[in-house]
Amino acid sequence: MKLKTLVILLLLALLSSCMPTNIIDDILMVEAEGFDYIGHNQILGTATMPNYVQSGNPGGQGGGLPSTASMMRYVSGITYDGKSLVDKFQPEGQRPLKIGKVRVMLFDKKLAKHGMRDQIDFRNRDPDTPRDLTIAIVEGSTNKLLTAQDYQTQIPISRYVQDMIQQNNEQNYPTSNLSQFIYSYYGNYMDPFMPLIKKIGNHLEMTGIAIFKKDKYVMKVPNKDTFIFKMLFEKFNQGVYDFEFAPKKHIAIRNVHTTINYKVKDGNSSAPDIYAYVKINGQVRQAYVGSISKSRAYRVEKPLEKQMEQKASKLVRTFQKKGTDPLRLGDTVRSFTYNFDGKSWPERYQNAHFHCQVTVNISQTGISQ
Amino acid sequence: MFWKKKRLEETDKKNKPQTIMDLFQHLKENPDFAHFQHQGDHFSCWISFFKTLVDVDYVHRDVFPCIYDEKIHSMKDIQEQLPIETIIRTKDLSMIQSKLLEGYIIIQKNEADTDCLIIPSIKIEGRQIEKSEVETSILGPKETFVESLDTNINLVRKRIPIPQLKVEELRVGKISRTRVSIVYIDGIANVENVNTVKQRISDLEVANLIDATVLALNISDNDNSIFPQFIDTERPDRVSGAVYEGKIAVLVDGSPNALVMPSTIVEFFVAFDDYFLVWHIASLYRLLRLFAVALSAFASPVYIALLTYHYQLIPKDLLGTLISSRSSVPLDPVMEVIVLEIMIELLREAGARLPTKVGQTIGIVGGIVIGTASVQAGLTSNFLLILVAMSALAAFITPNYRMATSIRFIRFPFIISAQMLGMLGIAFCFIFFVCHLLRLTSLGRPYIEPIYPLRVNDLKDSFIRLPYNFQNTRPMVLRPGDVSRMNATRTHKKKGKHKADIDE
Structure with missing residues (x-):
């Protein structure tokens, strides 16, 4: 018995060296991956690694190893789509490449239009990739976006992209990450979406939301309509809506809180009625001089509600025409309907009546009257 | 084997005096043994004692004048006239021998007589009661135990002035016959516990007993456990508090420590000063200590596991700091940690062993040389230095010294298992320690008691300390003879009538 224990302990000690290790300063952590479609099922892949530039040893008189500044920053190459870039x-x-800390995955519009079936399947299968990965579609070349040297910021591009998308997700853009995307992609009666980004001059910009039908890009929701999209998609706060109540006269409203409630009537009929009730509690951030005050807030509320309702209906109408459902309306209808008829839903979705009712409450108009 | 027996027989024969004359003959070899005949006018006798053991002043001042007095004519007269409460008259040779060696005076009529008077005149040499140094106290009593058993019992007895306080004396040690006292309150302490303690101490087979901690190691439930199973304390207030609770205290002659038994693991993280603070603050301090223990045991193993295997778990903002601070370190994380941990342990051990005057330099050596220089030399990373220093500091927060050493030790198995299997290894090691703690008992009572078996009632004075009016019952784990401390309804009674405000 004692001998057995001893042997087991000895084996543990001796065999432990067989475990592959990932000592953080001896690996290259891939932080961003970019995929550009170049036709014939081939892609140009780009991977960037962080470059933690630091003097060799702070406070040390030249002791230790050379600094990490000499580490490579990115690699790119052509491969067939769906293959792991790290393996390629x-x-x-220079050192083992590891995918476990990847933050950002970027795809170009051509790849999105071509269809991302292989990519999504691979991401869903790979145990190393994190699920809260930030994903985005790039207008233009991802390779150029990731390898450009002319950004204003010095921080790694992967962090720049992730920071930008994540902070926008908390405001006007709907929550998007890999797990959300995969949920919508594999879920019934719903379609995925991704944010769209673009390199303009020496900085990056969010340009809208890329809407997919199954795995293919179909349309873009422009930046000015993302508030409407997010309002219909989930409850949120801290979004800013720019309301043009008269030509060239704007009021910027920040929503303190927005809730969305759906009701569905006749879910199994050929033309179901979908009712969306939106409640917005907002405060005025900027306003055209003399356009609004606490006592006259209602004068803005009514036209604002009307405009939002129109925009929402128009947005949904476009989705219906394209046959895509990023707002997960089909899933909502299913949840309201007994014995939901899923087979005929794609046809019935086109005919569905979307009714939107927006209630705006402006609770504050600024610190001066 | 049987040579040994033979040898023992030989030595025994030689050493064991058969008559009192043999004994004197044997003891006369000692220069401090006084053996002389008093030749008086009407009474003469033989007096023998050890000059180094008896209180010579006392003997000269009180005993001799009385014996030399003209009223004394016989041994019986001495017994009656001498103003001492206990004078033993015996013929028992072994008793005479042991009393002689404890500092008693032997008086005989004739040198060869076995009929002796034994007069107590023990000299007590020892230090004064001093301020506590190991378990320092800011608010509470500052007295500590000293090396004399009688003084120690005095310190306990004056805090528990009731007749039910039992002090039972046993002798331990084949050669030394050291006095060991078991102190408890009859009626509150569990009888089974008392019997266990008595049995374990009296069955103990040792040659000599130097200190109470040695006794604790010898009578503990599991000799191989790295966790101490009995609290050793130098504070009489803590001992009496425990005795009032229904615990049993064991004091050893010549040891400034008392053992308190049975103990649960939580008590090792209780400083007695907690009882002198408001309950919220005391509870927070206890939680802080618990957190410190976790930090001390897990900080460096988790560092190894994360940096060696689980780079995914490192927060993105920490990544840059970690990589850049480690980039100039040539060692693997595990070697880096072991080097630094051993350095800190060396520092601590050196600090404990060095004389106080030299000891001050250790702080400077440790702080500057090991701290800054090892980073500059590229031996360890800045980040790890902070981590290890913090965990070393956290280990010192444990109030009980023996527990603190255990806490410092358990990080090493964790470090090794973290290197072997990463977080999984830490989990395995943790499971091992939890299993060990689950099986551990103190005097047959479960060691991690308020947690497992769960005794909600005992949680009131464990990780948190509830106010005193909630402490109505004695700890369940002790199975005390009298469960309730005080009347529960009266402790919760309002202090007085509510008086209306002036303007109400």
Whole structure:
């Protein structure tokens, strides 16, 4: 018995060296991956690694190893789509490439239009990729976006992209990450979406939301309509809506809180009625001089409600025409309907009546009257 | 084997005096043994004692004048006239021998007579009661135990002035016959516990007993456990508090420590000063200590596990700091940690062993040389230095010294298992320690008691300390003879009538 325990302990001690290790300063952590479609089922892949530039040893008189500044920053190459970039690039890697800390995955519009079936399947299968990965569609080349040297900021591009998308997700853009995307992609009666970004000059910009039908890009929700999209998609706060109540006269409203409630009537009929009740509690951030005060807030509320209702209906109408359902309306109808007829839903979705009722409450108009 | 027996027989024969004359003959070899005949006019006798053991002043001042007095004519007269409460008259040779060696005076009529008077005149040499140094106290009593058993019992007895306080004396040690006292309150302490303690101490087979901690190691439930199973304390107030609770205290002659038994693991993280603070603050301090223990045991193993295996778990903002601070370190994380941990342990051990005057330099050596220089030399990373220093500091927060050493030790198995299997290894190691703690008992009572078996009632004075009016019952784990401390309804009674405000 004692001998057995001893042997087991000895084996544990001796065999432990067989475990592969990932010592953080001995690996290259891939932080961003970019995929550009170049036709014939081939993609140009780009992977960037962080470059933690630091003097060799702070406070030390030249002791220790050379600094990390000499580490490579990115690799790119052509491969067939759906292959892990890390495996492809390993021969080029100075050190083992590891995907576990990847933050951002970017796809170009061509790849999105071509269809991302293989990519999504691979991401869903790979145990190493994190699920809260930030994903986005790039207008233009992802390779250029990731390898450009002319950004204002010095921080790694992966962090720049992720920071930008994540903070926008808390405001006007709907929550998007890999798990959300995969949920919508594999779920019934819903379609996924991703934010769209673009490199303009020496900085990046969010340009809208890319809407997919199954795995293919179909349309773009422009930046000015993202508030409406998010309002219909989930409850949120801290969004800013710019309301043009008269030509060239704007009021910017920040929503303190927005809730969305759906009701569905006749879910199994050929033309179901979908009612969306939106409640917005907002405060005025900026206003055209003399356009609004606490006592006259109702004069803005009514036209604002009307405009929002129109925009929402128009947005949904476009989705219906394209046959895509990023707002997960089909799923909502299913949840309201007994014995939901899922087979005929794609046809019935086109005919569904969408009714939107927006209630705006402006609770504050600024600190001066 | 049987040579040994033979040898023992030989030595025994030689050493064991058969008559009193043999004994004197044997003891006369000692220069401090006084053996002389008093030749008086009407009474003469033989007096023998150890000059180094008896209180010479007392003997000269009180005993001899009385014996030399002309009223004394016989041994019986001495017994009657001498103003001492206990004078033993015996013929028992072994008793005479042991009393002689404890500092009693032997008086005989003739040198060869076995009929002796034994007069107590023990000299007590020892230090004064001093301020506590190991378990320092800010608010509470500052007295500590000293090396004399009688003084120690005095310190306990004056805090528990009731007749039910039992002090039972046993002798431990084949050669030394050290006095060991078991102190408890009859009626509150569990009888089974008392019997266990008595049995374990009296069955103990040792040659000599130097200190109470040695006794604790010898009578503990599991000798191989790294966790101490009995609290050792130098504070009489803590001992009496425990005795009032229904615990049993064991004091050893020559040891400034008392053992308190049975103990649960939570008590090792209780400083007695907690009882002198308001309950919220005391509870917070206890939770802080618990957190410190976790930090001390897990900080460096988790560092190894994360940096070696689970780079995914490192927060993104920490990544840059970690990589850049480690980039110039040539060692693996595990070697880096072991080097630094051993350095800190060396520092601590050196600090404990060095004389106080030299000891001050250790702080400077430790702080500057090991701290800054090891980073500059590229031996360890800045980040780890903070982590290890913090966990070393956290280990010192444990009030009980023996527990603190255990806490410092358990991080090493964790470090090794973290290197072997990463977080999984830490989990395995943790499971091992939890299983060990689950099986551990103190005097047959479960060691991690308020947690498992769960006794909600005992949680009131464990990680948190509820106010005193909630402490109505004695700890369940002790199975005390009298469960309730005080009347529960009266402790919760309002202090007085509510008086209306002036303007009400």
